[in-house]
Amino acid sequence: MNGYSVAVVGATGAVGTKIIKMLENAAFPIKEVRLLSSKRSAGKKLVFKDTEIEVQETTEDSFSGIDIALFSAGGDISKKFAPEAVKHGAIVIDNTSAYRMDPEVPLVVPEVNPEALEKHSGIIANPNCSTIQMVAALHPIRKAFGLDRVIVSTYQAVSGAGNSALKEMYDQAQQMMDDKPYEANILPAGGDKKHFPIAFNALPQIDVFDEKGYTKEEWKMTNETKKIMGDDAIKLSATCVRIPVAYGHSESVYIEVKDTTASVEKIRDILRKAPGVTLEDDPSEQMYPTALTAENKKDVFVGRIRKDLDDEAGYHMWIVSDNLLKGAAWNTVQIAEKMHELNLIQPLSNK
Amino acid sequence: MNGYSVAVVGATGAVGTKIIKMLENAAFPIKEVRLLSSKRSAGKKLVFKDTEIEVQETTEDSFSGIDIALFSAGGDISKKFAPEAVKHGAIVIDNTSAYRMDPEVPLVVPEVNPEALEKHSGIIANPNCSTIQMVAALHPIRKAFGLDRVIVSTYQAVSGAGNSALKEMYDQAQQMMDDKPYEANILPAGGDKKHFPIAFNALPQIDVFDEKGYTKEEWKMTNETKKIMGDDAIKLSATCVRIPVAYGHSESVYIEVKDTTASVEKIRDILRKAPGVTLEDDPSEQMYPTALTAENKKDVFVGRIRKDLDDEAGYHMWIVSDNLLKGAAWNTVQIAEKMHELNLIQPLSNK
Structure with missing residues (x-):
């Protein structure tokens, strides 16, 4: 061959x-x-x-x-x-x-x-970009401790909506900084009725709404995660938000594991060894991933892993990846x- | 007088x-x-x-x-x-x-x-800006249905760190768009060791870290909410994130109420009548608050109220307010x- x-x-x-x-x-x-x-x-x-x-x-x-x-x-x-x-x-x-x-x-x-x-x-x-990076990070944790529940809020980059959306963001940013009039013609969703500026803003809509008030992007995270993990019992609710970042989706993820012998240190150890995942987690050194540092890299980056204050099975983390690469x-x-x-x-x- | x-x-x-x-x-x-x-x-x-x-x-x-x-x-x-x-x-x-x-x-x-x-x-x-807008919106819901738990991820504006941080964001944005070198000297926290760019980025650190991996800003949301509501039993975990927005904090808020006769429509009705709160919530019209539309307004704006898919007591919402005004x-x-x-x-x- x-x-x-x-x-x-x-x-x-x-x-x-x-x-x-x-x-x-x-x-x-x-x-x-x-x-x-x-x-x-x-x-x-x-x-x-x-x-x-x-x-x-x-x-x-x-x-x-x-x-x-x-x-x-x-x-x-x-x-x-x-x-x-x-x-x-x-x-x-x-x-x-x-x-x-x-x-x-x-x-x-x-x-x-x-x-x-x-x-x-x-x-x-x-899969959808926001789903890929989340399941890549959560899968090794699920294998070790089981996974009951996920609540995720996303901070998604504009490049996910294509090059024209990216150009619009930069145009709007320049016009706002120059105190000139600006237009919005693409975001939050190309096919939807209204358009809002993304520069120096945060839009809590990615893709169109369904009758229950969730967006298609939010349903994608729920349904695709269940299909990829082969587990319809996982509870998962998402809030998907577009922010003025060019490349790199960030996600604030809350999980509840099944096995309460889990700990922050054990989760860190697991992610350190996980394929395709890079642990960047040391608060004492202000080490955590960000969109700019994840840009042009293939891995999924995880930081800010910490125990929930109120639930012995609960953990929070911050998952970042280049939405155009791993996503x-x-x-x-x-x-x-x-x-x-x-x-x-x-x-x-x-x- | x-x-x-x-x-x-x-x-x-x-x-x-x-x-x-x-x-x-x-x-x-x-x-x-x-x-x-x-x-x-x-x-x-x-x-x-x-x-x-x-x-x-x-x-x-x-x-x-x-x-x-x-x-x-x-x-x-x-x-x-x-x-x-x-x-x-x-x-x-x-x-x-x-x-x-x-x-x-x-x-x-x-x-x-x-x-x-x-x-x-x-x-x-x-109180702290991110706390004020959240409790203003959650208080009327708590009065009606009780409040067990809050999980919040914030999308906070740069003006919260002062005029010099705002100037730095605009400088960085201009330099990045012009493909010139840029500097970071202020964010994520004036008093901390390292500084990272905020333009076209999202920084999961506001104020300094404690030994449990939470930031002071996150502790403020937890402790101040308990004090203002006079209820130490409320469970509250926060993830506080700075995004490249000038004015207006946005918050993705998940709550669990005590009284499961609550509904999205009842919560909307309550917020419609709540002092200092403006309901902007109609997905069919793409109506929800954003930082840019909340700028220079005194009220706290709430939208994207929806039932959690997995918990009968759970609701999600999006709370926005001008951090320099109500905040x-x-x-x-x-x-x-x-x-x-x-x-x-x-x-x-x-x-």
Whole structure:
């Protein structure tokens, strides 16, 4: 075998460009990288390992000869083209919400549930950014002490809403600082009726509301965590908030464990050894993770672990990760790495 | 009586200037406003009701003839000069943490525990900003349904750390956007060893850490809430986080009530009628409070009230208020108003 042919759908987007970067160091051989986008972005040139590649418009015929197709161009594009890619024999790893809750589709964080990759129908789903970093940190704690309950409040970066939202935040920040009029056209949710400024603000809405007053982002954290951990009994409520940070989601997480022999020191020891997790936790040295220090790093960072004052099973912690890397591009490429490692991808050229 | 003589200590600071603004519309007569500051700021001129007033250095003799002294210049200044002001016959309303937990000193949010004002030894303490807005919103709910437990994650504005921190945030933001080097010299805590940038970041540290891994700000929320509500049995854990917002603290608050006949609609009804609280809660219209919309307003704003998915006594909500107004200057002046209303201030000129 001389490597896989890999397609990146949504190659010019905030996540797509990071996927290309992650592919440069992927732990599997790559024969070809095919960059796909909307008609509007087709023709642009992007660099993969010092080679310029022209971006092509995504069509039904784009997937001929492709072994692995990494989708990150919105749910509608995934619904339209992922089945085409599968028909052509590709493994699809989809970074949108289109297939995440489909019972036929594995929803995978490689450190947590790699075994779910064994059984699929061509499509693997990459979880939501805010879910990934939380379950990566909580899984080792759950393995050791069990996990009854999670209450999480998020501090989410604007890049999660794409490059245009990022540009809008910077424009608003500049205009506010210059005391000039500013506009809001994108956040809190591209598809919603009203838009509010994010610069120097905090918006307690990510994605649209359901009839119970929760947002889709909040439901994603609840439902995806249960699916990834394979445990419907876990109690989990989320409050998802967008803040004026470019890259890196932070999460204030309260948990209740089942085994009350747990302790802050034991949790720290477990996270110190956990794959994909870096412990940054020493209050006496003001050591804790922040969005800026997590930027461009693949790991999930955990700090501020402390015993709840009122519940012997309760702990608080602060979980931070680059939402475009572990929260999106890196977890996507990591799924492909894991499937390669487990011999779950048959290159078409060998078939 | 032709009005009180009012001193503002720390008149040139972020809170002091707001106190002067609040005094312009105070519901009690004012004969004289005396503006006091450090030696460094003395000589500056500030405007009260279209009249320029020269700021004087605070000394032991500054309080002669003063009826009400409003302190907001840091705990050390309060400890040094508040007893002097009391000796001169003034009522001190102190906006620092110096006296808050002193059992002799009432700690007051006028909508919550005005009765505590009846018994004092000359000093009244204004609670911490993040505490005030939370208890103002939770008190009416507690009255109706009881309150067992609170878990709060804060999204706190930079102005809470003073004008110099605000300037540093704007400087950092400009430098980051211009891709220039930036410095951090103030946050997370003026008196601590290390400093981190706040622009486009979230810092999970406000004030210094104790040996249990909580910050002083987090302890303030716990201890002050118990004192104001007069209930040591309330369980309360906080995670206090600074975010790049200029004015307006936001709080993601989870509560458990005692009376499970509560409902989202009943809680909304109660908050609709609560003094000092404005309900902004309609997910179908994307209505919820934000820091930018709460800026320069006196009220505490509440939205995103929803039932917890896993606990029949549990509710989540989003509480926002201008940290310099209800969180500081307005609550301070409001305490003076309430004391005037309750006939608790004897003007020296009448004695």
